[in-house]
Amino acid sequence: xxxxxxxxxxxxxxxxxxxxxxxxxxxxxxxxxxxxxxxxxxxxxxxxxxxxxxxxxxxxxxxxxxxxxxxxxxxxxxxxxxxxxxxxxxxxxxxxxxxxxxxxxxxxxxxxxxxxxxxxxxxxxxxxxxxxxxxxxxxxxxxxxxxxxxxxxxxxxxxxxxxxxxxxxxxxxxxxxxxxxxxxxxxxxxxxxxxxxxxxxxxxxxxxxxxxxxxxxxxxxxxxxxxxxxxxxxxxxxxxxxxxxxxxxxxxxxxxxxxxxxxxxxxxxxxxxxxxxxxxxxxxxxxxxxxxxxxxxxxxxxxxxxxxxxxxxxxxxxxxxxxxxxxxxxxxxxxxx
Amino acid sequence: xxxxxxxxxxxxxxxxxxxxxxxxxxxxxxxxxxxxxxxxxxxxxxxxxxxxxxxxxxxxxxxxxxxxxxxxxxxxxxxxxxxxxxxxxxxxxxxxxxxxxxxxxxxxxxxxxxxxxxxxxxxxxxxxxxxxxxxxxxxxxxxxxxxxxxxxxxxxxxxxxxxxxxxxxxxxxxxxxxxxxxxxxxxxxxxxxxxxxxxxxxxxxxxxxxxxxxxxxxxxxxxxxxxxxxxxxxxxxxxxxxxxxxxxxxxxxxxxxxxxxxxxxxxxxxxxxxxxxxxxxxxxxxxxxxxxxxxxxxxxxxxxxxxxxxxxxxxxxxxxxxxxxxxxxxxxxxxxxxxx
Numbered sequence: 319x320x321x322x323x324x325x326x327x328x329x330x331x332x333x334x335x336x337x338x339x340x341x342x343x344x345x346x347x348x349x350x351x352x353x354x355x356x357x358x359x360x361x362x363x364x365x366x367x368x369x370x371x372x373x374x375x376x377x378x379x380x381x382x383x384x385x386x387x388x389x390x391x392x393x394x395x396x397x398x399x400x401x402x403x404x405x406x407x408x409x410x411x412x413x414x415x416x417x418x419x420x421x422x423x424x425x426x427x428x429x430x431x432x433x434x435x436x437x438x439x440x441x442x443x444x445x446x447x448x449x450x451x452x453x454x455x456x457x458x459x460x461x462x463x464x465x466x467x468x469x470x471x472x473x474x475x476x477x478x479x480x481x482x483x484x485x486x487x488x489x490x491x492x493x494x495x496x497x498x499x500x501x502x503x504x505x506x507x508x509x510x511x512x513x514x515x516x517x518x519x520x521x522x523x524x525x526x527x528x529x530x531x532x533x534x535x536x537x538x539x540x541x542x543x544x545x546x547x548x549x550x551x552x553x554x555x556x557x558x559x560x561x562x563x564x565x566x567x568x569x570x571x572x573x574x575x576x577x578x579x580x581x582x583x584x585x586x587x588x589x590x591x592x593x594x595x596x597x598x599x600x601x602x603x604x605x606x607x608x609x610x611x612x613x614x615x616x617x618x619x620x621x622x623x624x625x626x627x628x629x630x631x632x633x634x635x636x637x638x639x640x641x642x643x644x645x646x647x648x649x650x651x652x653x654x655x
Numbered sequence: 656x657x658x659x660x661x662x663x664x665x666x667x668x669x670x671x672x673x674x675x676x677x678x679x680x681x682x683x684x685x686x687x688x689x690x691x692x693x694x695x696x697x698x699x700x701x702x703x704x705x706x707x708x709x710x711x712x713x714x715x716x717x718x719x720x721x722x723x724x725x726x727x728x729x730x731x732x733x734x735x736x737x738x739x740x741x742x743x744x745x746x747x748x749x750x751x752x753x754x755x756x757x758x759x760x761x762x763x764x765x766x767x768x769x770x771x772x773x774x775x776x777x778x779x780x781x782x783x784x785x786x787x788x789x790x791x792x793x794x795x796x797x798x799x800x801x802x803x804x805x806x807x808x809x810x811x812x813x814x815x816x817x818x819x820x821x822x823x824x825x826x827x828x829x830x831x832x833x834x835x836x837x838x839x840x841x842x843x844x845x846x847x848x849x850x851x852x853x854x855x856x857x858x859x860x861x862x863x864x865x866x867x868x869x870x871x872x873x874x875x876x877x878x879x880x881x882x883x884x885x886x887x888x889x890x891x892x893x894x895x896x897x898x899x900x901x902x903x904x905x906x907x908x909x910x911x912x913x914x915x916x917x918x919x920x921x922x923x924x925x926x927x928x929x930x931x932x933x934x935x936x937x938x939x940x941x942x943x944x945x946x947x948x949x950x951x952x953x954x955x956x957x958x959x960x961x962x963x964x965x966x967x968x969x970x971x972x973x974x975x976x977x978x979x980x981x982x983x984x985x986x987x988x989x990x991x992x993x994x995x
Binding site: 394396425426427428429430431435437438439444445447449452453454455456457458459460461462463464466467473485486489490492493496651652653654655 | 694720725726728730731732733734735736737738739740741742743744746761762765766770771772773774775776777778779810811813834835
């Protein structure tokens, strides 16, 4: 069924005053890095150099970066099958990520996890998850652990709106609220549960689901990184102070298909809708426009930042392509500790 | 083998007798005293001490922060356990009835079991899921199953199922200290079973079977409460001059193949008794292990006895027909030994 649903975000007060130019430029660099990384993944996949499945994060970059930039290095995230953006935003490096995506031994998981299972303990990433909603318990458990250890760590559970169909999320939110656990549930509403518009699968309103558990719930424009980041700062700080969980819906859009092979999308969404989001709601372009309009930077400097990112990504791909595969002897290692 | 000799060398202090339930309770209390990262989470684990009263007193000693009464959310508490285990805690998740494990399947099978491997060995999930198995409690089809085979099937999980208070305590302490997810099955019909348990600290390693009764004519491999059934059968068989060797595997994953094979080679006849469903079950796996390595020593095919392939019925008249008993084990053993 075709729809041209646009998100109707509640726009909060402009946040620019609190975010300095250095921070905004860092956001830009991080978002561009994710975009270039994903474009490269698309390239690797379509040229048959990458095995498996590839779910691109392009279009949603402001969510991962806006949230993760509000976290401490030792704070936790759990991610999804569309998780490359979260992983990079939390601090993983592109070269070892590419190596993982290509199944190489120097990948973050020695090539055993792949795109849908990247985890990086050193940056607090407890892992992407190929079960929709499957990490709700893990993120909430990490928050329980943080509370028990009195570590003042916060846990962020990223999931798409498709996960709203999973019962585990509600079991977890119930306990998070009961026990005031430091966990933020970040619902990235990119409008589509795979190939089905969320309105066909989701009754009622997103916000009320969390509110039913007494969890404060907000819905914001997920393409506006300043809004996302400001909300994240506030909710993370609140959680860190022991005031309990929060639910943040970020309204966003998946520029590509559900996965790289999802080419013909006309049966579930229109070209016109796609073009509208790409032309008017690109989170990177939105930030670039503001940076230039506020005279914080000129377009030439932005181009240079992009080139810098491109060099990093290209070096990362080259590293991964030439990296060795795991030794066959590794196949039965790490089943048990 | 060495490990078994070591842990069995403590007959001195075996004068004290406690129940299976007390053994579980002691194991948890000792581990919680030893390691502040250990905590219990589950339905009615606090003041109620579980419906079986197995955890009575823990909340008084350790408080509600470490003995956490949860909502009725099996998937949720198991998921929280996985996340807590990955981030430095050592949760013991209480799943009241083994039948309810079906509600935890994604968290156990897709998450806990695979996280260590999927992360290339970086992350680990030191979590114990304590649960029950066993029929004949008149609890009908959704409170009586023995589903340990499902979990023994999955790489990344360990599965323990003790048959005595001594083993229950030693194996549970090992489970809590293990860095892998362990599914720990207790037969709810055995909670009041008494047995010798020393006052002194001890643990029992996983993957080490225990010869509960030595014998020469037939090997009977059993699990959990079926070990008690096999021991009762062995007593009757002795009266008919059949010497049965009873082996308790104690853990189905890892499985101590060597002890089973050695025994089968010695006796020349083997049968396997387990309360899980016979079809595609634990008995099939163990029979295959024995057949593969002891085939030329065997005088007969390995016999399997598991639960009947039916949902557990409520009516006592029917329920008792579905599980192995000393009588059915005796009959099968006699047939195997050519005595019928």
